[in-house]
Amino acid sequence: MPTKHIDDATAAQLDDLYVRCVTLTQQPVKEVEVLRLAIQTGIGNISDNDILASMAVKATVWERLAGDVWTEVTKEWPAAGIHSKNFNEMAERHSPLWKTFTSNVCRDAIRSVLKRDLENNLLNDLFGWSEAFTEEEKEREEKERNQKDKEYRKSLHFLDGRLYSSLSEQEQNIAVYYSEHGSFVSFTPDGKDDFQVQVQLREDGQ
Structure with a gap:
């Protein structure tokens, strides 16, 4: 030049x-x-x-970088437990590559590529979509939700010590959901592209 x-x-x-x-x-x-x-x-x-x-960046560059970040994060935490609300925190914790991108321009570009991966319907998968319009219907849904919550919490101890891949889809959803809601569940990489599920509950099971 x-x-x-x-x-x-x-x-x-x-x-x-x-x-x-x-x-x-x-x-x-x-x-x-x-x-x-x-x-x-x-x-x-x-x-x-x-x-x-x-500078202007070719789309395939962002796709490659996003893929590398996603790989780093999902080596440390199940993909089902990573979504739009917690992605930045998870990436900051588990992706050395993500931490090199301090600009919002770069981070937003990576998130845009991962948009589909970060969609999360876990709450609806476990508790169902809300169809309530009246106060009575809302109250009934709340009771049903609370009952399901109790049942799911009681089932958590059956997951303790198991490999994530050995769980049914429903069990995986429960484990991921309660890793965020109550922090009862954590995942430890086993070094073989899987995770050991660890559950900590109070003596009363709550």
Whole structure:
């Protein structure tokens, strides 16, 4: 790239940065964009986050990065327990790659790719969709929900010590739900792409 009035060392750094930007974004990059980034950030302090947040990025780049983040997170926690409300917290806790992206531009792009994976109907799967309109119907649904909640909590001790993959779909849903609601359940990676379910209840089973 043109480097008139720039010393040889800086010119070489700018050339390297230009190649790096093209490689990272997988898109054509304007020389002025590289110069602006170097001036604003400092040519020796530019991270991948800085480049991806300030330039046009090919969709497949975000898809690859989102896939890598998702893989890191789901190695530490069941995918069914990761959704739009807790994803940032889970990614911050379990994904070294996610933590390198401090810009909302990068994080929002990754979340956008994972939108489908982050959909969560767990509450409705366990307790059913609400169809109540009147106060009487709402009261009846609340009683039914409370009864199911008691039954699910009583069943938790049967899950303790088992592998997540050995649980039925219903049991998996229960385990994931109560890992958030009451923090009764936790998951420990077994090193073989599975998780050991751990349940801690009070003596009264609640």
